[in-house]
Amino acid sequence: MSFEDFAARIQSPALRDVARHWQEARGGRAMPGWSHIDPAAIARHLPMIWSWRYDRATGAFTGRLSGEDINSAFGKSLRGARMEEFFAADQYEHIYARHRRVVTEPCFAHGIGAVFIHADRHGEGERIILPLAEDGINGDGIIGATLYRFVDNPPLGERAPTEAVTYFPL
Secondary structure (H helix, E strand, O other), X not given: OOHHHHHHHOOOHHHHHHHHHHHHHHOOOOXXXXXXXXXXXXXXXXXXXXXXXXXXXOOEEEEEEEOHHHHHHHOOXXXXXXXXXXXXXXXXXXXXXXXXXXXXXXXXXXXXXXXXXXXXXXXXXXXXXXXXXXXXXXXOEEEEEEEEEEOOOXXXXXXXXXXXXXXXXX
């Protein structure tokens, strides 16, 4: 698998734009660094973009950026927040494992279905997560984008929707 396989899975044109920018920013490196991401190139998509720094020594994530749509979904910004303090305890392990996999394997993640259930905001949408590495090799963060629409009366119990996540190696 490759970036092309990952990009082919993305349904949203906006998310494809973000993924294409990541691919262009990486140049000849395995991964681009945060400094290689050009906000002007993805300016119209910034409201749905979010990012976390990753400390390889401690395994901790710290919020770097969250667009207006993401802030609205959570009712707060993740900027400067430690991941374990940002997410509810019952959701943290799952979210941490997904993000850690992307940054340490490294790989791409594509999700579709129920999003933001962990924020008690039931929505349907699509999400991408891409690794970052300032040195081009060792993952030190992730950038993601989530496109969603809220559902007024989400199904509960066994029929509750889930997000189907697929991982793609670099």
